[in-house]
Amino acid sequence: MNGASPECHNNIPGNTTGGGGGEVSVFERQQARMKWQQQQQMLFNGNDHQVPNMLSAMQPSGLIGNFAIKPDPGIENGWPDFSYGDQLGYGSGFDHMNQNTHSRMTSFRPPLMADQTILQKNSSSASLSPKKRKAHENQKLKVVSEENGVKEKELKGCSDGDSTETSSKEKPKLTEAKKQEYIHVRARRGQATDSHSLAERVRREKISERMKYLQDLVPGCNKITGKAGMLDEIINYVQSLQRQVEMFVSGEVSAVGYSSEMANSTYLQLNSLLEMGTNPIDMVLRSIGSPVSIPETFVVSSCFNQIQPTVTWDADLQNLYRMELQHDTSTIPFQTQKFTGSYEGSNLKMEM
Amino acid sequence: MSPSQQPSSHNPTCLIKNRFAHRFVRALNNLNIKNRSPHDENQIYRRSHRVKIAAYAAMASVVGSKRAWSRAVLWKVRNRSRNQGLLVSSRRKRVDCKSKTSNDHHAKVSVVRRRNPNPKREDLDPFRYSGQELKLRKLVPGAATMDSCCLMDETADYIKCLAAQVEVMKTLVDFYTTT
Numbered sequence: 001m002n003g004a005s006p007e008c009h010n011n012i013p014g015n016t017t018g019g020g021g022g023e024v025s026v027f028e029r030q031q032a033r034m035k036w037q038q039q040q041q042m043l044f045n046g047n048d049h050q051v052p053n054m055l056s057a058m059q060p061s062g063l064i065g066n067f068a069i070k071p072d073p074g075i076e077n078g079w080p081d082f083s084y085g086d087q088l089g090y091g092s093g094f095d096h097m098n099q100n101t102h103s104r105m106t107s108f109r110p111p112l113m114a115d116q117t118i119l120q121k122n123s124s125s126a127s128l129s130p131k132k133r134k135a136h137e138n139q140k141l142k143v144v145s146e147e148n149g150v151k152e153k154e155l156k157g158c159s160d161g162d163s164t165e166t167s168s169k170e171k172p173k174l175t176e177a178k179k180q181e182y183i184h185v186r187a188r189r190g191q192a193t194d195s196h197s198l199a200e201r202v203r204r205e206k207i208s209e210r211m212k213y214l215q216d217l218v219p220g221c222n223k224i225t226g227k228a229g230m231l232d233e234i235i236n237y238v239q240s241l242q243r244q245v246e247m248f249v250s251g252e253v254s255a256v257g258y259s260s261e262m263a264n265s266t267y268l269q270l271n272s273l274l275e276m277g278t279n280p281i282d283m284v285l286r287s288i289g290s291p292v293s294i295p296e297t298f299v300v301s302s303c304f305n306q307i308q309p310t311v312t313w314d315a316d317l318q319n320l321y322r323m324e325l326q327h328d329t330s331t332i333p334f335q336t337q338k339f340t341g342s343y344e345g346s347n348l349k350m351e352m
Numbered sequence: 353m354s355p356s357q358q359p360s361s362h363n364p365t366c367l368i369k370n371r372f373a374h375r376f377v378r379a380l381n382n383l384n385i386k387n388r389s390p391h392d393e394n395q396i397y398r399r400s401h402r403v404k405i406a407a408y409a410a411m412a413s414v415v416g417s418k419r420a421w422s423r424a425v426l427w428k429v430r431n432r433s434r435n436q437g438l439l440v441s442s443r444r445k446r447v448d449c450k451s452k453t454s455n456d457h458h459a460k461v462s463v464v465r466r467r468n469p470n471p472k473r474e475d476l477d478p479f480r481y482s483g484q485e486l487k488l489r490k491l492v493p494g495a496a497t498m499d500s501c502c503l504m505d506e507t508a509d510y511i512k513c514l515a516a517q518v519e520v521m522k523t524l525v526d527f528y529t530t531t
Binding site for chain 2: 203211238280
């Protein structure tokens with residue numbers, strides 16, 4: 001391995017290696033990086049699902065593109081601040097990258113501290129052993145690409161803890177990484193590593209993940225692939241659900257309206273059962289009593305013709321509404337109304 | 353949901369159904385206490401509208417303020433109640449002190465302009481407001497201004513709760529009709 005990349009010239013003065021063919025040296029560097037990462041992986045036992053991605057993130061042309069000189073001063077700025085431990089990387093990208101690198105680096109502690117101190121002291125690279133230099137370069141390369149990737153993905157609002165793909169997640173000391181609200185993404189092999197496309201890819205993956213979840217929710221969507229078809233199905237389903245609600249509303253108006261006292265007693269029983277603090281479903285399951293007699297006017301309603309009597313009953317719900325008439329406790333302390341209707345203009349008291 | 357699930361209250365959908373049933377029946381009861389039997393079509397229509405609002409509000413209050421759609425629903429209902437209250441009071445007393453509109457002498461309709469928690473910001477991204485996503489945003493309450501990713505989240509939760517609501521209402525109606 002030849003040695004330092006051209007970018008390292010700024011930071012490691014005196015380390016003028018004849019890095020000739022750029023691609024060759026980069027490729028070799030990446031190979032060395034892979035080896036190094038494998039070493040690290042063996043050290044840290046592959047808890048990091050990120051590692052396979054790291055290993056496959058070798059694309060010479062793509063990675064080269066990100067090796068701008070720009071981050072290097074940032075690295076230089078970052079290194080000296082290394083000792084702090086609790087700064088949230090909200091502000092500059094450099095701080096964040098710094099912290100990120102901190103998390104990254106402390107996870108691979110042994111070789112890197114040496115590198116860091118060496119860099120801080122700005123000593124000549126001649127003191128670096130070739131292996132350390134390699135490791136340092138590789139680490140810097142990783143930092144660079146990661147920093148580029150991370151900088152553009154300051155998704156503060158939408159980030160979750162599980163979306164951070166740092167290897168330090170499981171290390172209790174590296175809590176700074178957990179506090180991060182940046183999405184850490186690594187470019188995969190064969191994919192563009194432009195920061196915008198990385199962000200786009202993250203976004204698309206999120207959306208497709210949610211689409212899959214929606215596919216499970218909406219019945220009959222197994223065969224439909226693609227966002228457009230799924231959206232259509234979802235829209236249809238939501239519309240049909242809302243229409244069903246309207247249908248049942250009109251049914252209930254007729255039903256409940258014609259027997260208000262029945263509704264009262266039903267409500268009282270339901271209320272009493274629920275407020276006795278027992279598990280309502282189990283309780284009601286045992287309290288199957290004689291069905292309430294309902295006036296015949298119930299049945300006569302035009303809306304009910306639409307409702308098919310062959311409904312699929314959930315046994316628990318079914319029994320929920322069959323309550324004993326004898327179970328009549330009239331003096332039920334009504335708790336504070338969690339929901340009082342706004343129908344007469346009274347204020348709604350919502351339980352939040 | 354299988355009925356054989358022993359700790360059925362641990363099932364989140366079951367919990368939602370329980371709570372929704374509880375609140376919905378209570379709301380219906382309140383409705384029934386106030387109005388006995390509707391006489392004419394107008395009353396029937398108004399009553400059905402109220403029942404519908406009761407259903408949606410009960411569902412939204414079960415979910416609470418965790419979700420944007422529930423917040424939007426509750427906000428709408430609350431606003432509507434305040435507006436209606438003002439409407440009623442203004443018709444009686446012609447008082448417009450509560451309204452924020454200044455020159456409201458007539459006080460026929462005093463609309464309280466409250467800050468919408470989910471204001472539509474159309475200038476942000478015109479693409480959002482076109483096509484299928486727009487339809488979805490119209491359907492799901494409170495989803496007009498969120499990004500696609502959160503929209504999917506809200507839609508999923510909304511569908512789940514709506515399905516639970518429909519099931520409970522279906523059971524209620526069946527109970528009233530068959531037993």
